[in-house]
Amino acid sequence: xxxxxxxxxxxxxxxxxxxxxxxxxxxxxxxxxxxxxxxxxxxxxxxxxxxxxxxxxxxxxxxxxxxxxxxxxxxxxxxxxxxxxxxxxxxxxxxxxxxxxxxxxxxxxxxxxxxxxxxxxxxxxxxxxxxxxxxxxxxxxxxxxxxxxxxxxxxxxxxxxxxxxxxxxxxxxxxxxxxxxxxxxxxxxxxxxxxxxxxxx
Amino acid sequence: xxxxxxxxxxxxxxxxxxxxxxxxxxxxxxxxxxxxxxxxxxxxxxxxxxxxxxxxxxxxxxxxxxxxxxxxxxxxxxxxxxxxxxxxxxxxxxxxxxxxxxxxxxxxxxxxxxxxxxxxxxxxxxxxxxxxxxxxxxxxxxxxxxxxxxxxxxxxxxxxxxxxxxxxxxxxxxxxxxxxxxxxxxxxxxxxxxxxxxxxxxxxxxxxxxxxxxxxxxxxxxxxxxxxxxxxxxxxxxxxxxxxxxxxxxxxxxxxxxxxxxxxxxxxxxxxxxxxxxxxxxxxxxxxxxxxxxxxxxxxxxxxxxxxxxxxxxxxxxxxxxxxxxxxxxxxxxxxxxxxxxxxxx
Ligand code: HEM
Numbered sequence: 001x002x003x004x005x006x007x008x009x010x011x012x013x014x015x016x017x018x019x020x021x022x023x024x025x026x027x028x029x030x031x032x033x034x035x036x037x038x039x040x041x042x043x044x045x046x047x048x049x050x051x052x053x054x055x056x057x058x059x060x061x062x063x064x065x066x067x068x069x070x071x072x073x074x075x076x077x078x079x080x081x082x083x084x085x086x087x088x089x090x091x092x093x094x095x096x097x098x099x100x101x102x103x104x105x106x107x108x109x110x111x112x113x114x115x116x117x118x119x120x121x122x123x124x125x126x127x128x129x130x131x132x133x134x135x136x137x138x139x140x141x142x143x144x145x146x147x148x149x150x151x152x153x154x155x156x157x158x159x160x161x162x163x164x165x166x167x168x169x170x171x172x173x174x175x176x177x178x179x180x181x182x183x184x185x186x187x188x189x190x191x192x193x194x195x196x197x198x199x200x201x
Numbered sequence: 202x203x204x205x206x207x208x209x210x211x212x213x214x215x216x217x218x219x220x221x222x223x224x225x226x227x228x229x230x231x232x233x234x235x236x237x238x239x240x241x242x243x244x245x246x247x248x249x250x251x252x253x254x255x256x257x258x259x260x261x262x263x264x265x266x267x268x269x270x271x272x273x274x275x276x277x278x279x280x281x282x283x284x285x286x287x288x289x290x291x292x293x294x295x296x297x298x299x300x301x302x303x304x305x306x307x308x309x310x311x312x313x314x315x316x317x318x319x320x321x322x323x324x325x326x327x328x329x330x331x332x333x334x335x336x337x338x339x340x341x342x343x344x345x346x347x348x349x350x351x352x353x354x355x356x357x358x359x360x361x362x363x364x365x366x367x368x369x370x371x372x373x374x375x376x377x378x379x380x381x382x383x384x385x386x387x388x389x390x391x392x393x394x395x396x397x398x399x400x401x402x403x404x405x406x407x408x409x410x411x412x413x414x415x416x417x418x419x420x421x422x423x424x425x426x427x428x429x430x431x432x433x434x435x436x437x438x439x440x441x442x443x444x445x446x447x448x449x450x451x452x453x454x455x456x457x458x459x460x461x462x463x464x465x466x467x468x469x470x471x472x473x474x475x476x477x478x479x480x481x482x483x484x485x486x487x488x489x490x491x492x493x494x495x496x497x498x499x500x501x502x503x504x505x506x507x508x509x510x511x512x513x514x515x516x517x518x519x520x521x522x523x524x525x526x527x528x529x530x531x532x533x534x535x536x537x538x539x540x541x542x543x544x545x546x547x
Contacts, residue, residue, distance in 0.1 A: 008388065008395035144381055144439045147280075165443060172396050176387040183439055187446025188522065 002109065002137055009173040010126065012112065012133040015039040017047055021102035024051040026074075027090060027115045029083060029107030030058040031135035033065030036106065040072050048072045054089055056080045058107075059135070083111050087118055094122040106132040110140035110151065113178030126175060137200040141169050142179040149179055155196035157185045166193040169200075203309040206265040206326055212273070217433035217487065223262055224492050228253040229544045230425040230465050234505035238400040238514070240408045245421035245469050253467055256306040257421060258299060259484060260354060265326055267354045267376075267435070274375040274436050275351075280383045281375050281438075282347050284359070288371035291359045292345040293336055294473035295480055299349045324352050346373060355467075355484035358382075360390075360413075362477055367413060369393050371478075376435035376485050378428045378464065379442065379519060398513040413470065416479060421471040426483075428518045429527075430464045433487045452523035457530035458491035461523060463503065490530065496546045500534030507531065 002012075015035050018024075024047070028036055033055065040048070051074045057065065069077055080086045103124065105115040112131050119129055139153045141160075148162025156169045160182060167182030174181070186193040209216045219227070248254025253261075275281055284292060300322055304313040312323040318335040329352065333340035341348045350357050350373045359371035366389045374382040385393040390410045391401070400406060416422065430437055431448040452460055469482040494500035507515075507528050515524055541547055 006395065007401060008392040142384070144384060145441075145443055147383070170396070172384070174384050174388065175392075177384065181381070181384050181439075184443040184446065187443045188449050190447070 002133055003171075006171045006173060009171075010112075010116065010131070010175060012109075012131040015104055015106060015130055015132045017043045018102045018130065019044055019047070022050065022100035023098065024102050024104060025054070025090075025093065025097065026051055026104040026106070027054045027086060028105070029056045029086070029111040029135070030060040032106030032111070032132070033057075033060065033063075033069055035132045035134045036072070037065075037068055039104075048074045051075055052093070053077045054080065054086050054093075056083055056086045056107075056111075058083070058111075083114060086111075087114050090115060090118050091122070094118060094124070097122075102130065103128070104130045106134055108135045108138055109133060110138065110178065113140060113175070116175060117178040120175065139169060139200050140179045141167060141182040142174070142177050143167055143182045145184060149177075150182070153180075154198055154200045156199040157193055157196055158182065159196075204260065204262060204264070204307070207262050209263070209266045211266070211270045211433055211435040215432050215434070217263070217266070219488055219492050220262060221495075222251075224488065224495060225546065226252050226261075227488050227493075228425060228465050228467050228486055229496075229499050229502075229546075230427045231502050231506050232542065232544050234502055234540060235509045236506045236514075237511070238397075238403070238405050240405055240412070241424045242409065242412060242422050242470075243424070245423040245471075253484075253486065254423075256302065257469065257471075258302040258306070258353065258355075258482070259467065260303065260307055260310070264354055268327065268352065270435050271351060271375045274438075275347075278440060281440075282350075282373040283382060283386050284344065284346060284371035285361075285387065288359055288361065288476075288478070289338070289345070291361070291371060291473055291476035291478035291480070294476050294478065295357065295359065296335070296345045296349045298471060298473070298480065299353050303353065327352060346371060355482045357483070358481040359473075359476075360479040360481060362414065362479065365414065366390055367410065367479060374483075375438075377438055377483070378426075378430075378466070378485075379437055379439055381439045383440075396517070398517050399511070413479060416470065416472045418472045418474055421469055423467060423469045426466040426468060428464050428466075429520050429523075430462045430487065431460050431523065433462055433489070435485065435487075449519065449522045452526050454526060454530060457523075457527055458494075459489055461490045461527050461530075462487045463490075463493055490527070494531070494534045497534070498540050498547050500531060501536070501538065502540050504528060504531035504535040505540075 053074045105112045116126055141150045141153045143160040146163035150161040157166045160167050165184045168185040170181045172181045211217055253259045300313045304311040310325050314321040320335050322331045356374045360367040361370045369385050369388050372382045391406055394406050465486045467484045471480050
């Protein structure tokens with residue numbers, strides 16, 4: 001579960017089928033596969049026949065979700081080794097996407113954030129995306145000092161993987177950057193940083 | 202009579218100070234002995250002669266030193282000035298607003314001559330004489346917003362209005378109270394205000410946004426905001442917080458008067474004519490405690506405001522480490538006498 005009440009963070013409302021769309025693009029990571037399987041319980045017959053699935057198994061690889069996704073008989077199922085390779089393909093697909101295509105994204109927050117960012121850059125309004133959070137509560141964090149991004153942050157504070165400062169992970173999120181803000185936690189008394197605690201498991 | 206500009210610094214040796222006249226015109230923000238967030242928006246109409254509200258854009262004795270500090274900050278970090286591509290029209294709107302206001306109200310320092318789109322701008326204090334074609338980016342040495350705001354005191358944000366919201370799609374921010382333009386670019390009104398405590402819950406931002414969406418051209422508004430800063434530092438950015446954060450631990454009972462500053466932001470809002478965007482100006486005024494208590498009413502009142510300020514607001518403003526030391530120091534200037542209504546000195 002994600003902690004509630006962060007005003008600048010997008011609201012991930014949960015996957016609900018948009019039956020009017022002519023084509024569906026579902027982008028999923030890890031446990032997001034289970035959200036698609038849940039969605040399949042609510043979709044009309046022809047839904048998956050007009051659906052392209054982009055899937056990165058990530059930490060859920062041992063669960064072999066691909067077989068279950070294939071059983072939904074999507075128009076296409078593409079699997080990718082990493083989130084970055086999903087985004088690469090997504091960028092290409094969005095360039096040729098037609099009106100009437102509906103975008104669904106599900107997985108961890110950093111993954112949803114990166115997909116939203118691709119959509120934003122392709123000129124798609126973020127409010128038109130259908131999203132659901134599944135899996136780890138880990139965060140993607142931008143260091144406000146060196147501007148470097150640190151991936152897979154589960155603790156607070158966390159070390160910046162670029163400049164090495166100890167960062168307080170603030171509850172302030174930028175969709176444009178797909179990241180939370182990290183601010184030096186011991187700036188006032190250097191060396192006085194509290195020990196990291198696993199806050200975003 | 203023209204202004205006399207001081208030569209002073211906002212970093213390193215911190216030589217900034219206010220003349221007695223600048224103290225008298227300081228926009229003291231507290232109209233009563235306590236403080237809470239409210240929708241404190243009022244028409245931006247001319248205030249008393251000589252006050253910071255006399256003109257829509259206030260230029261004062263710190264002008265040249267302010268502009269020099271901005272240039273230093275921009276040279277170190279160009280991301281303090283950003284603009285999404287669709288904001289270019291709003292940038293030109295801002296050029297018009299600032300050049301006309303500055304030249305109308307400070308004719309001895311600034312002159313604007315227009316013949317159609319051929320504009321001639323003279324900024325005497327900065328030694329600038331520029332002809333350019335309004336609307337043609339190639340005729341200015343910087344993009345329009347950066348060009349004019351390198352010559353005008355205050356930070357500026359340009360807000361695009363669409364889908365019933367305001368979007369921070371452009372800005373130049375070099376003297377901010379610890380928020381990052383680079384992080385907030387592209388956010389909506391409530392998103393960029395997310396870190397503010399208490400105000401969301403009581404509906405301050407709902408009401409403020411509703412008001413702003415309906416703002417009309419020619420009817421600017423203003424509000425005051427405040428915080429405290431140790432040393433007269435303009436660049437209290439999160440970007441450099443790991444460099445200036447230690448300032449907050451240097452306050453002692455002996456140096457409060459010199460080190461602790463009240464920082465007041467006079468924020469003006471205008472609807473722009475061509476772009477329908479809103480410009481938000483954040484003009485910061487600094488005053489050290491020694492200077493502030495030369496107005497007895499202000500010394501008394503600030504003491505009471507700081508004492509009764511809700512802890513979450515005091516924390517949010519970053520005052521926690523030196524708040525009590527400052528209250529204790531100010532106590533000497535509070536004899537318990539009643540204070541008169543309003544912000545002005547008695
Ligand atoms: C549309 C123009 C405006 C812009 C660009 C703007 C921008 C900001 C920013 C960037 C912050 C700092 C947030 C942070 O901590 O990261 C802030 C704080 C705040 N804003 Fe605004 N704001 C605007 C209008 C308003 C209005 C009309 C109100 C009226 C109620 C308001 C009330 C506040 C308050 C109460 C704070 C907290 C300030 C403090 O305690 O120091 N803002 N604003």
